[in-house]
Amino acid sequence: MSRLVIRSLRKSFDGTDIIKGVDLVVENREFCVFLGPSGCGKSTLLRLIAGLEDVDEGQILLDEDDITDLPAVRRDLAMVFQSYALYPHMTVRDNMSFALKLAKADNATIDAKVGKAAKILALEPLLDRKPAALSGGQRQRVAIGRAIVREPRVFLFDEPLSNLDAALRVQTRLEIARLHQELNATMVYVTHDQVEAMTLADKVAVFNEGRIEQVGSPLDLYRRPVNRFVAGFLGMPQMNFLPLTTANGGYTLANGAAVALPAGLDAGSGATLGIRPEHLVICEGDDARPGVRLDGKLTVVERLGSETYAYVDIPSIGTLTVRAEGDFERGAGRGVCVRLDTTHAHLFDAKGVAIHHP
Amino acid sequence: MSRLVIRSLRKSFDGTDIIKGVDLVVENREFCVFLGPSGCGKSTLLRLIAGLEDVDEGQILLDEDDITDLPAVRRDLAMVFQSYALYPHMTVRDNMSFALKLAKADNATIDAKVGKAAKILALEPLLDRKPAALSGGQRQRVAIGRAIVREPRVFLFDEPLSNLDAALRVQTRLEIARLHQELNATMVYVTHDQVEAMTLADKVAVFNEGRIEQVGSPLDLYRRPVNRFVAGFLGMPQMNFLPLTTANGGYTLANGAAVALPAGLDAGSGATLGIRPEHLVICEGDDARPGVRLDGKLTVVERLGSETYAYVDIPSIGTLTVRAEGDFERGAGRGVCVRLDTTHAHLFDAKGVAIHHP
Amino acid sequence: DTTLTIGTVNNADMVRMQALSSEYEKSHAGVHLNWVVLEENTLRQRLTTDIATHGGQFDVVTIGAYEAPLWGAQHWLQPLDNLPASYDVNDIFANVREQLTVDKHLYAVPFYAEASITYYRSDLFAQHGLTMPPSPTWDQMRDFAAKLHDPEHGMYGICLRGKAGWGENMALLGTIVNSYGGRWFDEQWRPQIDTPPWHQAVNFYVGLLSKYGPPGPSDNGFNENLALFAAGRCAMWVDASVGGGTVSDPKESRVAGKVGYARAPHQVTDRGSAWLWVWSLAIPASSKQTDAARDFILWATSREYLELVAARYGEAATPPGTRESTYASQAYLKAAPFAQVTYDSLRAVDPAHPTLLPVPYKGIQIVSIPEFQAVASLVGRLVAGALAGRGNVDDVLHTSQNAVNRTMKRAGYYDAPVVPKKEAQP
Amino acid sequence: MSTHRRKRSERLLAQPAIVMLLVWMIVPLAMTLYFSTQYFNLLYPNKSSFVGLENFAYFFTYPSFWTSVLNTILLVGSVLVITVVGGVLISVLVDDHFPGQGIVRMLLISPFFIMPTVAALVWKNLLMNPVSGFLAWLWRLFGLTPVNWFADWPLLSVIVVVAWEWLPFAILIFVTALQSMDREQKEAAQMDGARSVAIFRHLTLPHLARPIAVVVMIEAIFLLNVFAEIFVTTNGGPGDATTNVPFLVYTQALVEFDVGAASAGGLVAVVLANIMAIFLIRLIGKSLTAR
């Protein structure tokens, strides 16, 4: 059992508040991801949990024990650092067994545990190398292995993939997911890459400037973001935001096009309509299917083979991103139209709070 | 005019051949991407072009001038290094104007050019900072700016985005594409990230172990890879490869399922069928639509919101990756079937050479 | 077991003593000798620091004619009274003994003594048809030097001490000044440096050495000149008589057998024209093993020891200048061509009456007051500077006069009722 | 709280060093201060008495005092310039790989392992001796009159000896620093059209700024106290041409045995050294502690 409870935690550095009152529960065996832009305090919160920084206010409970003032050495948590922080002078084996040796485990136990972890992480052929002789992805795995062997109560990961190249990133992501399943451990994972958050998490906490904006399952957050920040942060390419203006009872876009919104909604003035790129459709010529039709010009087309991102400049509204399946024959510079199906639209009020989800 | 021609170039380090005879033409104003796995010699080729390494054999022509033996200083090319290689003790402005100062340009010209480049790259507020005070993305832009001000004959980029986080990577990618359009310059760009290659290139050269496997437009390569290597390297998630066996005139998969292939094809023994994740469909229960049906178990499901990657274990075949639009309700561990539509299949012979494209 | 720590200077005679001391250890079971061998200046600093602070690090010290009376007067040294008859203390030259005695107590026993003498290349003199008088004047010396000086062929007319230091250039210069009729202090301890004899003497010295000396004379002390002379580069050399051993030893000298010896030059007077220096052994009061130490120093300065050296290293190596009996030996006089001159010079020296005019101190080239080191070092430095071409002699002497005055004043010599050191009075 | 406690206890680890140095500094300094107000000649142990600031006045008016200050500055300054400039040039020269690079490096750093006394003796007697020295032979070989180094160019000669001893230290630090220089930066400059000289001027030198600061700082401390070399070669002369402040203090302490004046001199030397240090820290201080 390792259930982590954080109660109104606060932390400031040199008078600047970094963590501004955070409440969070991470259930036993849950994979919780902290997601947020750079500098929002994710690492700081993780370090507070780890005991590497002192708490200013609030409490951290682990299975009902208050560990707020326990030194890091005695919390029995394992952390995988953003920089790996391997011990450069030790072999992979020694890196992994260091904690066990400090805990005075006997040799047989150490060998067994290291062996098991190495097997899980496919590190067996590398056990006698030093970190300098490993590739980035292998180092990453050693850092994880060092955490695994300890069988800690909670795993803490600080952006473990942020420095890997695309291919390795995908591979390691899968490895971590598999690990979570195999070890059945509680994990807290910091990242600012929303793909990682979406693919790995049971629960995502979206951070912004030292506060949690929303907590929930990844798809929940994707489908029902509580505000514009969360809506914009999840999804790639980003959600398109179109400002609305109220005009005689209805809503119009900046270019004057009228938008039909579900009945009974009153967003007030300054509302914004949000729509994800995959819910926009490129049309051409006389396309009469339902939805608002916006005319513009294709500026950039990014073809990934399996899908295409089209960037369309709409006069007086701006650039809309459209995501299309498969290839896309039209080239940049061409006049096109974008069809906006309001059934997929999110609506945010002037303060950015979501008042309607599709 | 700056047209780059490379003729049967060879280079070895300490007796190991790294570049094993490369022929390539980069047309004026073309954006050419070198794509390939780590260590295949992309950087080495770029450095040969730049004049930072000596050519062993072969020629490099720039607009019909043989520049093979010209020192780097006199080639008038600009290079953006993988590590940025900014001058740490100079401000952004000095970094950018260094080349111009060395060329003894007058102050007015320097200011104008630096100002213009800074504007394009949105670096204006940062001009007086030193590199240490910049974020990764900003440094990246400075490195590009340093190349731009010189108005060189050819731009060389060595994995300029590999150190950026996902968000910045997308943003900078767009910036480079815009730059190419604005400057109308010849650019050579090294990467091992196929998304970058697909989105940026006019022409992609896929490298493998010091040789060019295929040259062509991104979509061409995606659709008609000449061999298994190219097929596997382009596309994310990777193409699925299923070994075929010949059995009484027809082909069967490893689990015995028969595959109908276009008439007149003779792949010989040891052939492989390749199919992209987006062309596989998850089915369930009695799905009788056309195509081969493979039964298996869902092991991992990665939900990105807009799309989903499902990893399905098929007994005696292995794991197939399936890419599905939108969300995907089934959870891991469930028995499912995968439908394989052979009209989308690629076929490779025993040596990996493509003999059929859909 | 007793371990005696002996601080000594690193010259040839002392090194021989170190080598022979194993004999002593053999015949005195349980006595171990620990040698601290240092270069002269370093040794003096080292010993002074230790003895003045009662550090007690040394059981036997090697000191010169300058320290013995001063330190004896401070009771830093064990008085050496009641010497055994076998030691035959009266065999030691009286004027040498006199230098080591304060208030009728002998504080050190002489190991060897030296006077300054003139060395010259008899072969060159013969070649040029010159003859060296047994007791030349400085003017004669200059004339000889002028004739023999041939720097093109690496031959320099005269080599003299130029290196700064009260025991280096000031020793020689002291004797030249004395010869020219000068003195360090008058009876009221007023410095007499800015007086005509000093100006004449120092100008002569600087002129002679600059014109007919080797390059860089201000660098040369006893050792350097010895090396130059032994290498055959100097036609004449005025320095300590102990150099004779090396100069006449074919193993170490290219000019062995071609050297003549004469008394040190004089000028207006021969009073104080040759110096007297004694290296002697003494026992610090802070030593905890005075008896063993006393036994050792008496052995090292005994007649038996001299015989031991002669037997082991040859007659010429006998430590010179301490005992009449040495010079009574025909074997020695024959083996050491410089012996006769040394003997004559030593006999003639009178430290109690060093100068033409009366002085309140004792010592030819030294003034037996503690301040002398400071004063003479300073003047020595300035003169060496003048020799190297930094500043002219007259200015240097003027500066020296003031500086010496300043030091003496600070030390309280001019406060009534004067006379700080009564034992320093002649 | 938890980490506070740890921080506090880990900070205590600095205490042994601080306390030891404090004792090492305070006790002798206090005694020196006390002696500096006494008339205390080692040869007259019974005659000590309080004299106020007379010792300072005596030291300041010593005929060689100002020369010694000037000599100290000249010595420290020129050796610093020689070793830093020479060290930078030599380490850049041997930075690129060439046959025997390791051996040449070994040769270059060897003088650092030689005792100052030995170094001085070797230079004075074997090399710079005007009659039998190697340099004299070299000069004759070219038909020149051998230079009488320590008499005609005393300070320069001492500077040469001291610089020879410290050049390897500078080379050692710079060679190490050059190894950490980013190769791609150099290549970027090449692409920017910079030739060797421009690369040296615009990249190598700035990269070496911090190592240079380290060398200047450490060397300055040792150079301010150069003594053995002077003692062995020129004994401060001829005249006072090579007397620096420590040597002057030595003269007072161990030639004249005037402990009072020497103590005053020692204190003056500390003040002078600190003035120079402050000046140096101003000059290079930033790169010293910057991460």
Added chain:
Amino acid sequence: MAKKPTRRLARTVRAIASWLVGLIVFFPILWMLLTSFKTELDAFSMPPHFVFAPTLENYEQILKRANYLHYAWNSIVTAGGATILGMLVAVPAAFAFAYHPTLRTKNILLWMLSTKMLPGVGVLVPIYLICRDLNMLDSRTALIVIFALINLPIMVWMIYTYFRDIPIDILEAARMDGAGTWKTMSRVLIPISRGGLASTALLCLILSWNESFWSLNLTTSNAAPLSALVASFSSPEGLFWAKLSAVSTLACAPILVLGWLSQRQLVRGLTFGAVK
């Protein structure tokens, strides 16, 4: 192919220049070595003899006159002891300064350096009196303590700069792994920075080995190291160049050889494979 020959020429010129500079800088030592095998007369001869019949006579004489091993052993004990003592004190201090800096850290570091500025001669008499009263004259302990103290500021300072280059993450990782202050230092920090620590230790060893003022003035015979031995040969009467060279060679050889052996260690910077 115009460029390649010129490049090769430039490289050759550089290599030759490097060798030349190296030989010039090394020449005094070489000359000392050669002279030590000459007879005194050869050593003083002009023009110098480059070819001569080598003799071991000088070494024999020195070994006969002085117990070389005794002095060498004292050098090893005092320099080695000072290095160990210095490291024991300096490493923790540098650790505290590097990882728990306060506003005063910089000032304390500079103050430490400033303690080195008092000229030794100025405090000789006080130190001599203290040693006398502590009964530590002519004791190796006194030399060890003094050498350690005079080198301490530089050691703290050098180690401090090395420690600052080590990413703090690695230390935090050790903490998470359950290592206390002591284990963090002994098992992680010290092994990682052993290159830097080795250079620092070697520097301290060299400086202590070569120290001549205190070793000369505070010892007589029991504790006298090699630098004191050199002093006793620095100017004997008569010809002494060859003997001086021999004794100098004997005094410097051990540390020179040690320095050569550790050259690679010295020149090597800190290299990590620990972080991305």
